[in-house]
Amino acid sequence: MRRFFGEILPLAMAFFFGTTLALQYFFPFRFAQTYYQTMLQWVIGVASMAVIMAVISFIRYNFRKIFEGRDSFSASVALIGFLMMVGLGIFSRESGSLFDKMYNNVYVPINATMFSLLAFYMASAAYRAFRARTLEATLLLVAAILIIIGSTPIGTLLNMDSLTAWILNVPNLAQKRGILIGVGLGAAATSLKIILGIERNWMGGR
């Protein structure tokens, strides 16, 4: 029973849904399109149900922390924030609602400030990491400095716009394309391995 539901059925399902969804791409029939649309909706639906499980895990984790007295202050604040947002979101999510105000005046400012804080840490980390010791580090440093200066009014004053645009449109594009092709080949190979049951890490390392 455990072997069937824990191993054979999941592998068969991955093979069936993987094969059919990959093959529908090559068949321009109405049936294939309907199948694709339905499966897409099913995938989104099943994925969204995982959120309910995530909510349960979040609440359990924080309650455990409170009852065990481990960092109970942080856990309480996180739980209150979570329940408040969910509670407000159930009633109304329209523009001007309390949920919307919480989003604009709590979530957005903290999120933007957290990311802006990274500017300080990136600067100090960059100083330590990019000291021009090798040719590669020098190139990285020079490209970064040119892009930074070129994106500011000083860059326009120094007529660096065309140089910045060239770096972005030529060597940077070559790098992006090289990485995209590598990622595409890797993704296709991994997808094939999952469909054929060669790659089974998603089953818990078996």
Add this chain to the structure above:
Amino acid sequence: MHISTSLWTWLAAALTIGVFSFLYKDNPFYRFVESLFVGVSAGYSVVIITANSFIPNLWNPLFKDGNWPYLVPMILGLFYFAMLSKRFAYLTRIPFAFMIGGGAGLALPLAFQTNVIEQVKSTFLFNPGYYKSLGAFIDAAIIFIGVVSILLYFYFGRKRGTKLGLMPRIGVIFLMIGFGASFGYTVMARLALLIGRISFLLGDWLGIIR
């Protein structure tokens, strides 16, 4: 100078200062804001995913439209709850199989088409636009050499004894320039956010600047 009288603006300003206080050192005010952010962002995600994904894709087709085949994804999704029991935790592999198998099937042709075929087509020097001027041709040739050398570095760069000459090394040079450009852009994006927060504090909140 016109200090804001809105309670919401004061709240946003207090939270902003709370995050910036970490620049001095870790403190209880920062930890409060950090925990609040964890809770609020989790709550926001749950509400948005439920409203935009779960209800229109599963709940409405099944319970509103009476589309019974949608019982299948609902049952598949219910298997996630097996995670709550150690004895039956293995049953969570069933929805995972659907998600991962389906995702792999969708990704296989799409990843190959968009990331490989289209990129290779654009890189090859067949496009008539590349021959309109000497500058355009040189740029296209540089991109071609860059892409080929990067791929050679990815697939053969670490093997010893390959007769590829300088190509993998040229690939590394292109990679470094690209990473530098991405880093520069990221720094600028973060600085723009920082300027935005400072202008919020000095403008919207304190009214010192317009």
